[in-house]
Amino acid sequence: MRYITFxxxxxxxxxxxxxxxxxxxxxxxxxxxxxxxxxxxxxVGLYQLRGDFERATEVLEANPDxxxxxxxxxxxxxxxxxxxxxxxxxxxLGIFRRYEIVVDWPMEYTxxxxxxxxxxxxxxxxxxxxxxxxxxxxxxxEGMGEYRPDxxxxxxxxxxxxxxLLELAIDEGYYEIPRRATLxxxxxxxxxxxxxxxxxxxxxxxxxIMELV
Numbered sequence: 001m002r003y004i005t006f007x008x009x010x011x012x013x014x015x016x017x018x019x020x021x022x023x024x025x026x027x028x029x030x031x032x033x034x035x036x037x038x039x040x041x042x043x044v045g046l047y048q049l050r051g052d053f054e055r056a057t058e059v060l061e062a063n064p065d066x067x068x069x070x071x072x073x074x075x076x077x078x079x080x081x082x083x084x085x086x087x088x089x090x091x092x093l094g095i096f097r098r099y100e101i102v103v104d105w106p107m108e109y110t111x112x113x114x115x116x117x118x119x120x121x122x123x124x125x126x127x128x129x130x131x132x133x134x135x136x137x138x139x140x141x142e143g144m145g146e147y148r149p150d151x152x153x154x155x156x157x158x159x160x161x162x163x164x165l166l167e168l169a170i171d172e173g174y175y176e177i178p179r180r181a182t183l184x185x186x187x188x189x190x191x192x193x194x195x196x197x198x199x200x201x202x203x204x205x206x207x208x209i210m211e212l213v
Contacts, residue, residue, distance in 0.1 A: 001120055001121070001122075001146070001147045002120070002121065002122065002123050002126055002144065002145065002146060002147060003104065003118055003119065003120050003143075003144060003145065003146075003147035004118070004119055004126050004130070004141070004143070004144040005116065005117070005118040005141075005142040005143045005144070006116075006117055006130075006139040006140060006141050006142060007110065007114045007115065007116050007117075007139065007140045007142060007171075008088075008114060008115045008117065008137055008138070008139055009112070009114045009138055009140065028049065028050050028051050028109070028113075029047065029048075029049060029109040029113070030048040030049060030050045030077065030108070030109055031047070031048040031106040031107065031108045031109060032045060032046070032047055032048075032105075032106055032107040032108075032109075032115075033045075033046040033047070033048060033078070033105055033106045034046045034105055034106075035089060035093065036093075037085055037089070037090065037093055037094075041084070041085060041090075042067065042082060042083060042084055042085060043082070043083055043084075043085040043089060043090075044080070044081065044082050044083075045080075045081050045083070046078060046079070046080055046081075047078070047079045047081060048076070048077045048078050048079075048106070049077045049079060050077055053071070053077060056077075056079070057069060057071060057079070060079065060081065065083050065084040065086075066081055066082075066083050067082045067083055067084065068080070068081065068082035069081055087134075088137065091133075091134050091137070092117075092133075092137075095129050095132050095133065096119065096129065098129075098132075099121065099125040099126075099128050099129040099132075100121060100122075100125055101119045101120065101121045101125060101126065101129050102119065102120040102121060103117070103118070103119055103120075104118040104119065104120055104147075110167060110171055111164070111167065111168070111171070112171065114140075114171070116142070120147050126144075142170060158204060158207065161200070162200055162203065162204050164190075165186070165190060165197065165200045165201065165204070166201070166204050168186055168189055168190060169181070169186055169201060172185060172186060172189065174186060174201075183197050183198050183201075
């Protein structure tokens with residue numbers, strides 16, 4: 001089974017546009033754990049938010065496209081939503097069904113409000129699905145290859161700070177060939193020294209390599 005991971009820049013989602021609920025900087029999208037479209041054209045989903053959770057609920061309940069909003073009983077930022085589906089999710093999920101694509105949940109919001117998606121399937125199905133993405137959906141490819149069930153478990157080896165810096169390095173193109181960002185660039189974005197960034201990335205790479213070997 002093959003996988004492809006890509007990022008949709010600045011997702012315009014009526015529940016969390018650009019990763020922020022109604023542009024409210026106190027509330028940001030963290031992940032989409034599941035979404036399904038219903039026969040009546042509406043959708044249900046499990047979203048994870050971070051920030052002021054009470055404010056998040058107020059914003060969502062005031063949104064006319066949100067039909068039902070229920071918080072998780074635990075203080076984990078999870079919200080169940082029944083909503084009027086926007087064109088982005090309708091198009092994406094329709095393509096996934098048509099080409100028998102499986103989503104490796106959750107979809108994750110980056111710090112910029114982009115949406116990172118990993119999908120699984122056969123080579124031909126993945127190629128055709130990517131080719132059918134609407135013109136308005138721009139993607140940045142992050143990785144592809146043979147899928148391993150333990151791929152997401154690698155992230156659990158890292159601290160929150162290490163995951164933040166690794167995500168920053170990927171988003172800025174540090175691991176691309178040729179590189180689009182230097183250690184100094186990452187340091188400026190993270191507001192720490194280049195030496196500290198280098199040390200963090202070295203530890204991240206060692207943890208990942210040791211787990212894979």
